[in-house]
Amino acid sequence: MQQSASSETYDANGIAKGKGDGIGVASHDKGAFWAVAFGSDFMWRMPIGFVFRASGDYLPAVDAWTDDYLLRGDTSLEIPLIEWLSFKIRALDEYDNSPAEGTDRNRFTFTGLLSLTL
Numbered sequence: 001m002q003q004s005a006s007s008e009t010y011d012a013n014g015i016a017k018g019k020g021d022g023i024g025v026a027s028h029d030k031g032a033f034w035a036v037a038f039g040s041d042f043m044w045r046m047p048i049g050f051v052f053r054a055s056g057d058y059l060p061a062v063d064a065w066t067d068d069y070l071l072r073g074d075t076s077l078e079i080p081l082i083e084w085l086s087f088k089i090r091a092l093d094e095y096d097n098s099p100a101e102g103t104d105r106n107r108f109t110f111t112g113l114l115s116l117t118l
Helices: none
Strands: 022-027 034-045 051-061 064-082 085-096 106-116
Touching: none
Parallel strands: none
Antiparallel strands: 022 034, 034 051, 051 064, 064 085, 085 106
């Protein structure tokens, strides 16, 4: 079960309210594991049409909160170019304090894309 607000409202500055800051608990249908997630989302629609988004998550193992966890941070900026075309840049950072053998603890991804609205 994941708990979060289902609707977004905006204040006078275009900042989203009523979204994020949730706690969720999930279980595998075979009872293989339990997971807990803590996170928050933020979105700001700027007056010039830009959209800034940021989120952060802490995903610990239920039986080892400080010894086995994943931290994830995601930030993006969407820039409208013309009515039907926009450019988006995104940075995603994931830190796993107990990664699989042969993999890095930290993974950083930076992407850019063009988006068409038809």
